[in-house]
Amino acid sequence: MAKYVLPGERRRHEYQDQRERWLQKLPQMSRRDFFRTAAQAAAAATVAWKGFPPHSFQLINVAEAKETAPKFTIAYISDSHILDKGMNHRFIRACQKAAQDVNALDPQPDFVLFGGDLAQLGKPEELAIGQGILKTLKAPVRMMVGEHDWYLDMGEKWREMFGEPTYSFDHKGVHFIVLNSVIVEDYWTAPKMTPMQRMLAMAQLDNPNGRPFTVGEAQRDWLKKDLAKVDKKTPIIVFSHSPLYKYYRPWNFWTDDAEQVQQILAPFSSVTVIHAHTHQPLTNRINNITFHGVLSTAWPWPYAPQGLPPLTVQMVRADPFNQFDGCGWGTVTALDNGQVNKRYNLWDRNPMDVTWDDVSAGKKWVAQTDAQLKGNVSWPSY
Amino acid sequence: MTQWGRSVMIFVTLALGGSLAALAAGGDAPRHQLPAAADGQSKVVGLCDGKTSVTVTGVAPGERMDATKAREVATELMDKYDATLQVAHGGTEHTSRELRVWEAETKRVIDDGYKLFHSPEIGTNGISCDMCHPDASNTHPETYPKFQTQLKKVALLRDMINWCIENPLEGPKLADGDDKMKALEAYILSTRKGVPLDPGKH
Numbered sequence: 001m002a003k004y005v006l007p008g009e010r011r012r013h014e015y016q017d018q019r020e021r022w023l024q025k026l027p028q029m030s031r032r033d034f035f036r037t038a039a040q041a042a043a044a045a046t047v048a049w050k051g052f053p054p055h056s057f058q059l060i061n062v063a064e065a066k067e068t069a070p071k072f073t074i075a076y077i078s079d080s081h082i083l084d085k086g087m088n089h090r091f092i093r094a095c096q097k098a099a100q101d102v103n104a105l106d107p108q109p110d111f112v113l114f115g116g117d118l119a120q121l122g123k124p125e126e127l128a129i130g131q132g133i134l135k136t137l138k139a140p141v142r143m144m145v146g147e148h149d150w151y152l153d154m155g156e157k158w159r160e161m162f163g164e165p166t167y168s169f170d171h172k173g174v175h176f177i178v179l180n181s182v183i184v185e186d187y188w189t190a191p192k193m194t195p196m197q198r199m200l201a202m203a204q205l206d207n208p209n210g211r212p213f214t215v216g217e218a219q220r221d222w223l224k225k226d227l228a229k230v231d232k233k234t235p236i237i238v239f240s241h242s243p244l245y246k247y248y249r250p251w252n253f254w255t256d257d258a259e260q261v262q263q264i265l266a267p268f269s270s271v272t273v274i275h276a277h278t279h280q281p282l283t284n285r286i287n288n289i290t291f292h293g294v295l296s297t298a299w300p301w302p303y304a305p306q307g308l309p310p311l312t313v314q315m316v317r318a319d320p321f322n323q324f325d326g327c328g329w330g331t332v333t334a335l336d337n338g339q340v341n342k343r344y345n346l347w348d349r350n351p352m353d354v355t356w357d358d359v360s361a362g363k364k365w366v367a368q369t370d371a372q373l374k375g376n377v378s379w380p381s382y
Numbered sequence: 383m384t385q386w387g388r389s390v391m392i393f394v395t396l397a398l399g400g401s402l403a404a405l406a407a408g409g410d411a412p413r414h415q416l417p418a419a420a421d422g423q424s425k426v427v428g429l430c431d432g433k434t435s436v437t438v439t440g441v442a443p444g445e446r447m448d449a450t451k452a453r454e455v456a457t458e459l460m461d462k463y464d465a466t467l468q469v470a471h472g473g474t475e476h477t478s479r480e481l482r483v484w485e486a487e488t489k490r491v492i493d494d495g496y497k498l499f500h501s502p503e504i505g506t507n508g509i510s511c512d513m514c515h516p517d518a519s520n521t522h523p524e525t526y527p528k529f530q531t532q533l534k535k536v537a538l539l540r541d542m543i544n545w546c547i548e549n550p551l552e553g554p555k556l557a558d559g560d561d562k563m564k565a566l567e568a569y570i571l572s573t574r575k576g577v578p579l580d581p582g583k584h
Contacts, residue, residue, distance in 0.1 A: 302520040
């Protein structure tokens with residue numbers, strides 16, 4: 001399994017995670033397995049003492065099943081919401097921080113997905129600053145659009161800079177689809193709203209006069225045609241800004257034609273949706289589709305009062321006194337069996353993993369704290 | 383609305399506006415007009431009902447009473463207090479017009495708070511409160527006062543509001559008596575109606 005070297009200070013957290021996982025698996029091992037791996041460890045230690053880190057628990061991975069072996073990994077950076085208020089602005093610095101972290105990965109991801117909401121108010125200056133930061137990435141970048149990028153000029157600048165928002169491509173046997181899932185019904189023309197008024201209305205998450213996101217008929221037709229050429233056993237990964245399911249309507253954590261989109265994806269054996277917009281770890285599974293949220297670099301949203309998918313393990317509430325807490329970036333690892341392992345790289349916290357094993361077992365074992373491991377959570381309030 | 387209804391609304395608004403203007407101009411809440419002392423030289427102390435008072439013989443106006451004397455005076459005031467007058471305007475219920483006006487005025491302040499909460503104008507860097515707190519979620523005003531380690535002191539809701547204005551919003555903090563602070567608190571508290579108080583909750 002490829003070993004990712006994260007910035008220096010995180011290595012001791014990886015060790016803690018490995019140790020935790022090893023200790024959890026221990027009661028499930030048979031005596032024979034235990035002695036086998038212990039013998040292997042002892043043999044390896046004897047043969048190659050110099051290269052063998054005595055505190056590593058990695059040999060336990062030998063026991064894992066073959067079909068969840070990783071094929072390749074991509075990284076994501078998302079929801080940077082850049083404002084043009086001086087290069088020292090926290091949103092710009094956070095986006096730069098994410099790019100630096102991704103550049104520090106060894107080996108590099110196959111490509112980096114940008115998850116949408118590059119700009120906060122869709123201004124050309126904001127988009128340009130964002131593009132400049134993404135250009136510092138060593139790996140190739142795939143762009144996805146968010147509502148904050150779109151509604152100042154209905155995507156004119158975005159298309160000029162980044163091309164069409166809806167497209168698909170194949171990579172190492174996986175069919176990737178990128179959607180513009182932030183289409184909303186026109187409510188600005190009749191009251192003669194200016195472009196900035198429209199943008200500000202779309203920018204307010206809790207706007208009581210907002211309309212729900214959709215993929216829309218045109219794109220659903222495009223999707224049907226695109227998928228007609230794809231074998232049903234080919235793994236599909238969909239990148240979408242809105243979640244492609246219904247979580248919380250008042251904050252537009254919602255795609256109104258979600259069921260229709262899910263229907264189009266239904267015949268395929270392995271489908272994963274990676275969505276942005278929600279600025280929080282989220283996990284959901286509906287029929288054949290697994291849904292994973294991504295982190296924002298700029299700020300975390302609280303979990304909605306209703307509608308949280310039951311598979312989700314919530315991240316512990318962000319500390320307002322730490323401007324990077326609850327934010328970060330992450331990776332998606334495509335597996336041999338067509339599914340994915342998802343990693344949330346939360347700044348100043350242990351990385352949070354949501355693996356295919358977790359999702360298929362339907363249990364929320366991913367923990368950030370001992371309290372979560374015991375299923376007994378008392379959320380801190382700051 | 384009928385013609386008559388409209389006239390009533392205008393009258394009420396003018397009357398209310400008039401009294402509000404008086405308050406604003408005077409800058410004070412209505413004061414208890416104390417009667418002069420019977421002997422012309424003693425201290426007169428008034429009760430909070432705006433009506434009851436006692437003369438404290440042997441104590442000059444402006445003179446501070448010792449604890450025992452002060453307690454005697456307080457007991458005398460409470461004995462004189464007519465508790466049957468507790469209900470506003472002499473025992474009749476609030477009129478529906480009064481209730482509507484009060485509700486409208488409270489709503490106005492809450493709406494002002496809503497606008498400020500959603501506006502990038504209280505900060506200087508384009509960030510607004512609703513970015514981390516849509517619908518004022520995660521503000522939990524019912525948990526204040528509590529010791530806020532990062533501030534190294536016990537904080538009230540307004541202390542946290544000011545911390546957020548100064549830090550993530552990079553704006554100038556608001557004075558305690560500032561109408562904007564009152565409006566922000568009013569909006570945040572209004573979203574937690576019915577939630578039990580839980581000061582000190584961490």
